[in-house]
Amino acid sequence: MSKNVIIIGGGIIGLCSAYYLQKEGHQVTIVDQSNLDSGASYVNAGYLCPSHIIPLSAPGVMKKGIKWMFDTTSPLYIKPRLDINFLKWTWAFNKSCTSNHVERAAPIIRDISVLSQQLYEDIKTKENFSAHYEKKGLLMLCQTEKMLDEELKMVDVAVDLGLDAKGVTPTEIEQLEPNIEINTIGGTYFKCDHHSTPQEFMSEMKGYLENNGVTFYTNEKVEDLEISNLNITELKTNKQTLIADEIVLAAGSWSSLLSKKLGLNLLIQAGKGYCINTKQNTEITIPAILSEAKTAITPMNGFTRLAGTMEIAGINHNINMTRVQAIANAARNYYPSFEITELEKDNAACGLRPVSPDGLPYIGKSHKCKNLTIATGHAMMGWSMGTATGLLVSQVISDKKTALCLDGFNPDRKF
Template identity: 75%
Template sequence: MSKNVVIIGGGIIGLCSAYFLHKEGHQVTVVDQSNLNSGASYVNAGYLSPSHIIPLSAPGVMKKGLKWMFNSSSPLYIKPRLNLDFLKWAWAFNKSCNADHVTRSAPVIRDIAVLSQKLFDEIKSTEKFTAHYEKKGLFMLCQTQKMLDEELKLAEMATVLGLEAKGVTPSEIKELEPNVEIDTIGGAYFKCDHHTTPHEFMKDMKDYLHKAGVTFYLNEKVEDLVVEKQNIKALKTNKQTITVDEVVLSAGSWSSLLSKKLGLKLLLQAGKGYRINTERNTGITIPAILVEAKAAVTPMHGFTRFAGTMEIAGINHNINKVRVEAIANAANRYYPTVELTHLEKERAECGLRPVSPDGLPYIGKSTRCSNLTIAAGHAMMGWSMSTASGLLVSEIISNKKTSLNINAFHPDRRF
């Protein structure tokens, strides 16, 4: 039965949800407070990465976070503040930083990321999208023996989970990436990973949805919900009232603010990430994570992107030049012939990634509301989990059996 579905949030998760809901025959409307041309969906590293099987909340991360708290250039910067939502999130995050959580989460992350790759392929082929998309794998480049040992263990773990991964020596890295100097003692190579140019895929998807008849209300903010007996009847924006049958909450880092109106305590913090682009030829053809620096490198269509850092400091789009400089310095340490210019650094942009305490997204319906489906909290894996998340949202609203077991993603789960 066709339903009137309104999606709050037009990032990659919202658009993929709109795509699959439209395919199911639903009437779809997307509401977004922006013009759909900026944010995390546009400035991310573009990875479709089953290799990222370790959630952000892993053993030792909180300890590192406390150590780095007073270093604004650190890979993970958690700004201390007396805010109840932040303190609840930090407590739950700390509880999740254990080995058992990693063991339980790794297969779940693998499954949704692998499904997303498959769906990305299908969408691009079926709809004849022209967005850049390559399957060249991903390097994990190390400069210290400690991190190399950890990455080799991770590659072994990934192999056990059925992913194509192996350790690589400097000479093997040179053979695969011959046109740029790399300062590394070795690393891991995840052949299972793919990469894209995000804004191109976003454009293809928006163009498709417009032509398909999906309604877009842009520069329009949802300010309130009309609720009767745990059922959303309408959304009130700053411009109009929109009646609904079903609502999808995929508003990224803003999702927890709206969920409060339903009495749902969705623990989320905004994790700011930065990107620097250079259109000069770097010689880099294979994406890489610069392990010690926690920075990412992606050869995109017409430029190379250097991205990274996780800054938990509230919802804001302030550019911290110290963190931008840290990414640029990391690029030069690992690729000595690559030096980003002052102008390239000045043009850096940021995006806010919605981070749950356990590093897993919220996908599903809360018992708080019968016609609300949540799809948020994907942290650094939003792009990697996007198409599968959209499919799952569509299956939930269409009352179909989901393609994956989504118990681990339940919005009401306890931490």
């Protein structure tokens, strides 16, 4: 049965949800407070990476976070503040930083990431998208024996989960990247990973949706939700009142603010990430993560992108140039010939990633509202999980069997 569906949020999750919902014959409207040309879906590293099977909430991360709290250049910066939602999130995050949680979460992350890769390729083929997409794998580059040992252990976990991964020596790294000097003692190579240029896919997906009957309301903010008998009856924006059979909450870091209106306290913190685009350094052909610096290097279509840091400091788009410089310094440290101009650093952008306490997204229905489907909390993996999340949202709303078990993504799960 065709339904009238409103999606709050026009990032990768919202667009992919709209794609599969309109394929099922539903009438779809997307409402977004931006112009749909910026944010986390546009400034991410472009990875579709099953290799990232370990959630952010892993053993030792909270200890590192406390240590790094006093270092504005650190890969993870958590700004302490007296905010009840932040304190609840921090408590739940700390509880999730266990080996048992990682063991439970890793196969769940693998399954949704592998499915997303398959669906991304399927969409490109079916819709004849020309967006840049390559299957060159991902290098994890190390400069210390301690980090190399950690990365090799990760390879063991990945191989046990059926992923194509191996350790690589400096000589093997040079064979993979023969045209640029790399300062490393070795690393790992995840052949299972793919990469893309995000803004190209986003642009083509928006064009496809517009041409196939999806309505867009941009620069329009959802301000209130009217509830009756556990159903959303009206959605009020700063411009109009909308009515729908089903609502999808895919508003990223803003999702928790709207969820409170439903009596649903989604634990989400905004994790700011930065990116620098450079037209230099065209010799790099394989994406890499600089392990000690937690910085990503991605050769995109016509430019190279540096992306990194996780700054949990509330919802804001302030650019901290100290952190931008730290990303640039990391690139130069691993690639001695790497060049970035001052203008490129001045043009650095940021995006806010919605971070759940346990590193798993919220996907599915809550008992608090019958006609609401939640799709948020993907942290750094929104791009990597986007297409699969969209499919799952469509299957939930269409009352179909879901492609993956949703238990691990339950919005009502306890921490």
